[in-house]
Amino acid sequence: MSRIYTYFGALVGLVCAYFVVRLVFFTDLTTRTVPADVLQGVLLGCGLALVTALIIGRIRATTSHGWTTMYGCGRPGNGMFFRAAQAWAFPGPITVPEEAMYWRTTSDGSGRTLDGHRDYVMHFEPGRLPPTTAFWSLTMGDGRNRYVPNPLDRYHVGDRSGLVPNADGSVDVYIQRQAPVGHEPNWLPAPAGSFILWLRVYLPGREIVERTYSVPPVEVSHARGI
Incomplete structure (x- = not known):
């Protein structure tokens, strides 16, 4: 996985954490509106999905002597989210x-x-x-x-x-x-x-x-x- 992707994922994770902390501890819930909540929920969901995909990809990737691969991404039963994590961490074909x-x-x-x-x-x-x-x-x-x-x-x-x-x-x-x-x-x-x-x-x-x-x-x- 390239360093640029890693740094980008870390930045997205920090932004998501900021919004969650701000929502829980520093936001007056009486001033919130439904459209703002929906938009924020979509953005947070996308961000958290991206960070999770990065984490899964890093865990499942195997690196030795500088070579990186991933085993079993094309196994029947693997969901689309797991395959997306593979595509992000290792942009290679998905096969058994x-x-x-x-x-x-x-x-x-x-x-x-x-x-x-x-x-x-x-x-x-x-x-x-x-x-x-x-x-x-x-x-x-x-x-x-x-x-x-x-x-x-x-x-x-x-x-x-x-x-x-x-x-x-x-x-x-x-x-x-x-x-x-x-x-x-x-x-x-x-x-x-x-x-x-x-x-x-x-x-x-x-x-x-x-x-x-x-x-x-x-x-x-x-x-x-x-």
């Missing part, structure tokens, strides 16, 4: 884990905002690529979550893009503006400024469904860290 899982990050493993002025690498240990019976992909978006134009017209990499493993069976994905010499098949082009990464896994394996799989962090490359 057995169908697809999505992770999103705007920061590296150290918590710094992802920025195209740095080179990054995402290292998958041998046998630790996202488990799936369909396919997975790592997708790049700029700061507004739009595709990043690049000479290769490459907007994502994954198990169908021809990633080349290292000698020990591990896989490195290079996330940077310039092509990594000798590692072009594993290059995910980045923009000049901030960007967003999405990891999508369709028909995920048991480790993901049971929440035992950990997505590796995006780390600043030792070849050119800033």
Whole structure:
């Protein structure tokens, strides 16, 4: 969840608390009118609903190594309010884990905002690529979550893009503006400024469904860290 949304929710909560305290302790009820009460009730209701959605979204979101996801939002029986909380805290598709899982990050493993002025690498240990019976992909978006134009017209990499493993069976994905010499098949082009990464896994394996799989962090490359 972005800090802007968090600060906005906190501001709305403070405004609602102010009106409630003012109503209970500092308002002469004999001077109130029905239209004013209705308007205030609608505004307070909307504000409290927003704050509650933020709280639920923060509780249900799972963050590890900078990656955020939410499990079970598409389960049958989940109400519209819960889905609204998910859409606010994690703007990803609403599905059941057995169908697809999505992770999103705007920061590296150290918590710094992802920025195209740095080179990054995402290292998958041998046998630790996202488990799936369909396919997975790592997708790049700029700061507004739009595709990043690049000479290769490459907007994502994954198990169908021809990633080349290292000698020990591990896989490195290079996330940077310039092509990594000798590692072009594993290059995910980045923009000049901030960007967003999405990891999508369709028909995920048991480790993901049971929440035992950990997505590796995006780390600043030792070849050119800033």
